[in-house]
Amino acid sequence: MVKSIISVVVFALCAGGLQAQDAYQVQGTSPDLYLSHTVTKGETLYSLGRAFGLSPKEIAASNNISPDQGLQLGHTIRIPLNKNNFSQKADAGTAGGYHPVVHKVTDKETLYRVSVNHNKVPLDNIRKWNNFTGDGLKKDGLIIIGWVKSSGAPAAAAPAPVVKNEPAAAPPPAPAVVKETPAPVEKETPAPVEKEVANVPPPPPPAVVSTPSVVTTPPSSGTFEQIYQQQTKNGKDVTSEKGPGTWFKSNAAGKYYALHNTAPRGTIVKVTNPLNGKSIYAKVLDVIPQMKQNAGLIVKLSDGAQQALGANEARFYCELSYEN
Incomplete structure (x- = not known):
């Protein structure tokens, strides 16, 4: 199984949904774009070429x-991104076997500069893949800049080159993290939502579960994961979404909550961080407030849920699934 450097989070956006752990973090700039890969037991140039849609000669040439x-086990090698395995066409995300490639935004970097440094990918394509409504970028954010053909499992390992370069962060609720969290994110949290989360006792009262507008199929007891399994079992339609998310402050302990625009209140959603493969189950409390800073978001999670996902950024990429 191929274990590659990933920037996980990527917000795999193609219809039908990519599996969790599908994002790769790009290295280099045009015309020398590549992925860094840590060699695991049994891997050869041939097996890597087959996994990434390249010939062994192409990988060998890129690594001299x-x-x-x-x-050699543990060594890092380059996986070149070229016309044979890398697409930046507008519909690339819908092609089978293609996984998102993301770029980590640097300080004061613009969408135009990202485009120039990555084969002059059309700005409209970047906006489409990332559900952007504007051109503003946040430092350390992860954005999709193209799609690589791969049959591997990128999140099977968290390669050292990416993990070592990312500073360790404390959970969002901790004072140190609050100081590092941009003030605008805290201000955008609507007061009514905070009060509702703080007052929601786990587990949910039977009266709430039995309300038609919440969820009619699951029982009134059990963990959120158990309820999710019951909501989605027996061939029920499951909706998948991929895109950016953020968090809101909550005083609730032991349970995770979410704001979502289409899932009915009370629905349990499964949220996955593609960067590290972690998943949590959260209960939908309400819709996302219609505010400028919430444009393009697919979900807002309670701070405890964000911490459990290992998503240390104020705005992160995630994948959702829930009963349709």
């Missing part, structure tokens, strides 16, 4: 080694 040379 012989096509017949073996690979």
Whole structure:
């Protein structure tokens, strides 16, 4: 199984949904774009070429080694991104076997500069893939800049080059993290939602569960994961979404909550962080407030849920699934 450097979070956006752990973090700039990959047991130039839609010679040339040379366990090699395995067409995300490639935004970086540094990918394509309504970018945010053909499982390992470069962060509720969290994010949290979350006792009261507008199929007891399994079992339609999310302050302990625009109140949603493969189950309390800073969001999670996902950014990429 291919274990590659990922920037997880990517917000895999193609219809039908990519599986969790599908995002790769791009390295380099045009015309030398590539992925960094840490060699695992049994991997060869041939197996990597097959996994990433390249010939062994292409990978060997990118790493200045012989096509017949073996690979050493734990070494990092380049996986080139070229016309044979990398697409930046507007509909690339809908093609089978293609996984999102993301770029980590640097300080004061603009959408135009991101485009120039990554093969001059059309700005409209970047907006479409990331559900952007404007051109503003936030430092350390992850945005999709193209799609790589891959049959591997990028999140099977968290390669050292990416993890070591990312500063360790404390959970959002901790004082140190609050200082690091941009003030606008805290201000955008609507007061009514905070009060509702603080007053919601786990587990949910039977009266709430039995209300038709909430959820009619699951029982009134059990963990959110158990309720989710009951909501989606027996072939029921499951809706999948991928895109950016953020968090709101909550005083609730032991349960995770969410704001979502289409899932009925009381629905349990499964939220996955593609960057590390972690998943949590959260109960929908209300819709996302219609505010400028919430434009393009697919979900807002309670701070405890964000912490459990390992998403240390104020705005992060995630994947959702829930009963249709």
